[in-house]
Amino acid sequence: MSAQWYYAVEGASNGPVSQSEFDELVAAGAIRSDTLVWQEGMQDWLPYGRADNASGQQAQPAHAPLSDGADPARTDANTFVGALKDGFARYVDFKTRSTRSQYWWWTLWMILMSIGAVIIDTMMGMGDSGPVNLILSLATLLPSIAVSIRRLHDIGRSGWWFLLFLVPIIGWIVLIVFYCTKSQDEENLWGPAPQH
Numbered sequence: 001m002s003a004q005w006y007y008a009v010e011g012a013s014n015g016p017v018s019q020s021e022f023d024e025l026v027a028a029g030a031i032r033s034d035t036l037v038w039q040e041g042m043q044d045w046l047p048y049g050r051a052d053n054a055s056g057q058q059a060q061p062a063h064a065p066l067s068d069g070a071d072p073a074r075t076d077a078n079t080f081v082g083a084l085k086d087g088f089a090r091y092v093d094f095k096t097r098s099t100r101s102q103y104w105w106w107t108l109w110m111i112l113m114s115i116g117a118v119i120i121d122t123m124m125g126m127g128d129s130g131p132v133n134l135i136l137s138l139a140t141l142l143p144s145i146a147v148s149i150r151r152l153h154d155i156g157r158s159g160w161w162f163l164l165f166l167v168p169i170i171g172w173i174v175l176i177v178f179y180c181t182k183s184q185d186e187e188n189l190w191g192p193a194p195q196h
Contacts, residue, residue, distance in 0.1 A: 034072035098150035153190035
């Protein structure tokens with residue numbers, strides 16, 4: 001009996017489904033290369049593009065390049081609205097890459113939403129750190145960390161460099177320089193060069 005597949009769509013886990021049902025979902029476009037999937041024998045949920053789905057073997061190691069050359073980012077991830085959708089769609093993807101535009105569009109969204117949350121909290125008489133700002137901060141914490149780590153991967157650096165944000169001023173300057181650095185044009189440990 002073949003292993004059963006599980007897949008996540010918009011944060012909800014679905015399954016189990018058989019291999020044939022899974023293949024039908026892939027063919028219909030319900031499961032894309034960035035959809036998180038899991039089956040028994042895999043250590044963790046992975047984007048479908050990184051799982052060895054055809055042969056039923058275990059998924060590739062966490063830092064193996066994508067064999068099919070697929071970029072798990074949305075096709076519109078380098079646009080203003082697409083970067084927001086991609087950030088939330090890959091909110092726990094700490095293993096692939098994100099371009100400069102994906103990172104900076106996401107950052108702009110975070111700044112604009114924070115300003116909006118402060119305005120709403122102030123109008124409610126809660127000051128600038130009221131409930132709306134707290135909820136926004138909690139909702140965007142993981143996606144923001146993930147986008148930042150994927151951006152570091154895109155320039156060939158380990159995600160551990162993200163911890164430089166703990167070093168006031170100097171660490172922040174170094175991270176800004178890293179986030180402004182051009183993407184590596186070739187495949188690296190975290191996958192193929194993202195679409196630009």
